[in-house]
Each structure stands twice: as structure tokens, then as C-alpha cells.
Amino acid sequence: MARMHTRRRGSSGSDRPAADEPPEWSDVDASEIESRVVELAEQGHDPSQIGMKLRDEGVKGTPIPNVKLATDKKVGEILEENDASPEVPEDLRNLMERAIRLREHMQDNQQDAQNKRALQNTEAKVRRLVNYYRGDELPMDFRYTYRNAQELLE
Known part of the structure; x- marks a missing residue:
């Protein structure tokens, strides 16, 4: 499977061991x-x-x-x-935090072309995730903007 924003392939990772029941040494209720x-x-x-x-x-x-x-x-x-789930899904929150950091960096360093591209890619991912979560975990009228992300994460 190729990566989303490059033409390279992804790196392989380790798999979790196949198990149907917890180990005997972990007998917590x-x-x-x-x-x-x-x-x-x-x-x-x-x-x-x-x-x-x-x-x-x-x-x-x-x-x-x-x-x-x-x-x-x-x-x-x-x-x-137990009604303790976060109001914003974790993956969307992490991407929004990254987009905010990148945009603040771009305000100070306007000639940084690599981070400008990284910001574009990150915001594209955020928009796709917002479309995925809209209606279930986000309001139907929610749209990603820099200000909305800042307000949501405060």
C-alpha cells in the first residue's frame, strides 16, 4: 500500500500476536x-x-x-x-493540533516551502476526517477552519 501524499511505499511494522484469550499471568477482573x-x-x-x-x-x-x-x-x-469519551476523536484532535502548529510556524516563516506543503497535506487529511465524523461525532454543520480548530481544542 502506498503512502497518501507521496509515491513511496509504506514501512512495514510488527503484528500483534494472534490470541483468543488473555494470558494466565494477567488475571485482573x-x-x-x-x-x-x-x-x-x-x-x-x-x-x-x-x-x-x-x-x-x-x-x-x-x-x-x-x-x-x-x-x-x-x-x-x-x-x-461510562460517558467519558472525548468530544473530538483522538485521530482528528492530533491532526488538528499538528495543523495549528504548522500554521503558527508558517506565520513566522513564510518562505518555508516544505512546511507549507506539509500544512496543505495535513489540512487535507483533517477535512477528510471531518467528512467521515460529521453527523456521528461532530455536528452536521461543522467545517474545518483554523479558528474552529483553535476553539475546539481550547
């Missing part, structure tokens, strides 16, 4: 995992950060290698059930 997920979300962590914290720190010292195997729910599903 599903309700404890769910409460820890909600607790971490209330502290302001994103779903991907929650997964890493559970992998590294765990619940009561026992690491959780995979939340979905341990609870039969994804981190996002747990957050939705």
Missing part, C-alpha cells in the same frame, strides 16, 4: 480494568495513552497486555458506556 480506564480518562488521557498505561503500569501492579481480550470491549467502547 474486567470490572477493575474498566474502572481504571474511566479513571485514566478523567485524568485527561487519550484512549491510546490509556492502553499504553495499562500495558506498562497495569491495574494493581498487574499489566494488561490487551484490554479487548481481558474485557471483550475496546477502550473506546468502555469510555462511551
Whole structure:
């Protein structure tokens, strides 16, 4: 599969081991995992950060290698059930933050052609994601602009 904005191919990555059930050494109750997920979300962590914290720190010292195997729910599903899901999806938030940083850089460095192209590519990705999320997780009349992104992320 080629990359979106270049003619190069993507780099390969590692795959998660195929497993149907959690390992025996990780015997934490599903309700404890769910409460820890909600607790971490209330502290302001994103779903991907929650997964890493559970992998590294765990619940009561026992690491959780995979939340979905341990609870039969994804981190996002747990957050939705407990009304702790973020108002903006994580992938869209990260792209908007990057676009804001690039635009602020471009205001100071107007001759930086590489970052101008990077800003165009990033904003194109943001617009595609806004179209994808419009109606479900974003209002139907939401349109991406620099000011809207700034207001949304404050």
C-alpha cells in the first residue's frame, strides 16, 4: 500500500500476536480494568495513552497486555458506556493540533516551502476526517477552519 501524499511505499511494522484469550499471568477482573480506564480518562488521557498505561503500569501492579481480550470491549467502547469519551476523536484532535502548529510556524516563516506543503497535506487529511465524523461525532454543520480548530481544542 502506498503512502497518501507521496509515491513511496509504506514501512512495514510488527503484528500483534494472534490470541483468543488473555494470558494466565494477567488475571485482573474486567470490572477493575474498566474502572481504571474511566479513571485514566478523567485524568485527561487519550484512549491510546490509556492502553499504553495499562500495558506498562497495569491495574494493581498487574499489566494488561490487551484490554479487548481481558474485557471483550475496546477502550473506546468502555469510555462511551461510562460517558467519558472525548468530544473530538483522538485521530482528528492530533491532526488538528499538528495543523495549528504548522500554521503558527508558517506565520513566522513564510518562505518555508516544505512546511507549507506539509500544512496543505495535513489540512487535507483533517477535512477528510471531518467528512467521515460529521453527523456521528461532530455536528452536521461543522467545517474545518483554523479558528474552529483553535476553539475546539481550547
